[in-house]
Every structure is written in structure tokens, then in C-alpha cells.
Amino acid sequence: MTRRTFHREPEAVRQQDLIAATLDSVAELGLAGATVREVSYRAGVTPGLIRRYFDNKERLVAAAYKSFIADLIKAAEAGCGDGPALSRLAGLIRASVTAPVADGRTLSIWAAFIGAVHSDPVMAEVHRDGYQAFRDLIERLVAEVMSERGVALSAVEIHRHAIVLNALLDGLWIEISMGGDDFSRLDVDRIALDSVATLLGIDPTEFRD
Amino acid sequence: MTRRTFHREPEAVRQQDLIAATLDSVAELGLAGATVREVSYRAGVTPGLIRRYFDNKERLVAAAYKSFIADLIKAAEAGCGDGPALSRLAGLIRASVTAPVADGRTLSIWAAFIGAVHSDPVMAEVHRDGYQAFRDLIERLVAEVMSERGVALSAVEIHRHAIVLNALLDGLWIEISMGGDDFSRLDVDRIALDSVATLLGIDPTEFRD
DNA sequence: GCCGAAATTATACACTTGATTAATTACTGC
């Protein structure tokens, strides 16, 4: 009747492991499948341990969602790189419609969490922050692109452009991640870039880099 | 110790009541909150009764989702009316960004269900069918609009337009339903119509009806 | 009016869930 062996981990590592295990559970089994037991099993740990690192299961889930959103935005921003605003915007668009942002697992996790946003205030806050960050990023880029090209637009016009671009990218992201259609990566890039160019009144050939 | 009184209902009515109660529960409490007891309580009925009308709770939820999707598509199609293809497309767009299609409750229900699509095959099928129906509707309209205007496009070009339009409408629908921004209904209509017109290469003023 | 079939209720069961607590183990500082 010997206990299972274990080894201690620094707090940050264990927390990260638990969050990763939570995201794995959510991706494969949905939010309802991310039980304390399932998560702890995937993390190679005992259920009781979760409570030492997260007050509630609710907190754990919220932390996982926060981490997920942060990674998503980080990946999108990384696609921007640096250089002229136009090519940064192109990079953002490409990143939004390509893995790892646009892929089945990411969509599954997003879909699972999004359902909890409405009924859980904590999740709602995390969601709102992340969403706004992405929209601000787009709006800033649009503004830079326009000023770079010497096109004078009012603040509301830029805002409107950001709304439309954001919607288009969201929609494309969902469509692509769902994988119903079978477009090659090249197609996806061109469709996204051409559409955004058209919406902004830019020559698509120039926009493709 | 007298039993509560009750009255019998025809099968179709009871089924519809249970589905409506399920959707209410899902809208307010999320999918996890739509327990057998909660649903039966809202339907003014006893938990056990559900089993007479639906084999599983899973079946009940799937039926609710199916009904929800059907109503959504019906509402979108109703916005089309009849007449020239261009005005039917305009009607579809308006319907997509206006209540009851675009509103908080609808989004909540959609979000709650969408999370279950990945892990539940039955839900996946319902989802796929509804999604494809909407995309086909758009594709057909685009084709008609183009032929109506004497613009010759290949099948793949029309398909691409449908993909982009669908994405844009989905994205706008989400944004509007979330209600983060505060645009008036007029703004919403104009933004959606102008964007679609631009994407299709149509003069926006002509498109607004 | 009453009888029988069908709908509905009431109750109970087995299971899973998140949470709690005490016992044990691994590791750090000396």
C-alpha cells in the first residue's frame, strides 16, 4: 500500500501545467469534459492539488481562457513583424487565417469558452479585454496605413473600417478553422488579402507584398 | 399529500414547449445550466416527463439546436422577400444584422451550442447542415445578382465571393450581437450594405435600394 | 357518468461532480 511517487514543481510551472491540461481537456472534450479529475489526470497530478493553485475550478478555467486569449493575440501580433504599416497589416491578416491561429484545435477551444462568456462575469471580462485588444490593434494599423498612403480619413471612418475588417477576419477565421471548405493556404491568403484591400480601397496587387 | 394537478397536451405542443424551455435555459444559464430539472421546471412539468418525449437529454438538446437553427435561417430568408436578386440580397444582409437574428439572446444560444458541436457528432451534423444551407443561400443570391447585372463570373469566382460574404456577415453578426459598440440600426445597415457592395464591385448607392 | 388507456407525477437509484481534510512525501536550509 505505497503511495505513488511525485516530485515538486515550482509554483509557476505547476500552474502552467494545469492550465495546459485544462486547455487540452477543453479542446478534446469540451468545457463540460474539463472536470477537475480529467484535468488533474492529464497533468499527472491528483485532483486535490488543483485547489492549492486555484481557489476554484472557476478560477482555473478563467486562467486557462486568459492564457489562451493572450497566446492568440501574441501569435497575431507576431505575424505583424515590423516595417511599413501596409506590410504589417498584411502580416496580421496572414497570421489570422493561418495556423496556429486558424486551426481546428484553436477553434474548438474558442467555441467551448465562448459559450461560458455570457453566464460567467469573470469570463466575460477576460473576453472583453482580449476582444478589444485585437480590435484596437486593427484600428491602429488601419490608421497608420491610411496616413502612410496620404489618405485623410476621419476618426469615425477609420473606426468603421476597423469594424468591418475585424468582422471579416473573424468570419474568415471561423470558416477556415472549421475546415468545411478545402482551400489551400495560398488561396486563403489571397482571398483574405484581396478582400481587405478591396474594402480599404487599395490595389490588391500592391497589397500582396 | 395530494399530487400537483396537471393537464395533458398534444405531443407536438409538449415537445415544442420542452424545446422552448431548453432554449430559455441555455440562453440564460448556458448549456451546463440546461439540466433536466431546470428545463422541466421552466416548462411547468416534471423531470420524468422529458423522457417520454425525448429518448435522451442529448436528443432534447439536439432537437432544441435544430429548432434554433431552423428559425434562424427562416428569419434570414424571410428578410429576402421577392423581387430582383439585388434587393433580395440587400434584404438578407439587413436581416442578418438586425434583430431577431442579430441580438444578444440569439448570440448567447448560438455560443452555448457551438461549443458542443466539436465533441458531439449529432450536434455536428445539425450544425453542418444549417451552416451549409446559409452559405448555399448566399452563393445562389450572388450568382443571380451577377447574372442579373450581366457580369459573367466563373463558378469558382462566385464561390469565393460567397465565402467572403458569408465570413463578413458572420463576423458583423457576432460583433453587433455582442453589443460592445453602440451603433444605431441605420449605421449597421449602411456599414453592412456598403461593405458587401464594395466587395462585389457594386456601386453602394445603387445597392442601398 | 364511467372505464380504460395514456400522460404525468413522485420517488428512488447509481453515478459524477467540486470540494474538504488528514496523512504522507519530497525537498530546502542548516
Add this chain to the structure above:
DNA sequence: GCAGTAATTAATCAAGTGTATAATTTCGGC
């Protein structure tokens, strides 16, 4: 090496879940 502290396990609990079944009530046909 050793002691003490903190992390981890193990075991248990109460609450809530979906499901099953028997007891009741409603209501249409006669």
C-alpha cells in the same frame, strides 16, 4: 545527514446529475 516545512496524495463528503419505474391522474370514447 537531519529536521522542518511545504507540496502532494489519498480518501471522503455533500450536492447535483441523468435515468428508471411504479403510482397516480387526466381525458376521450362509449
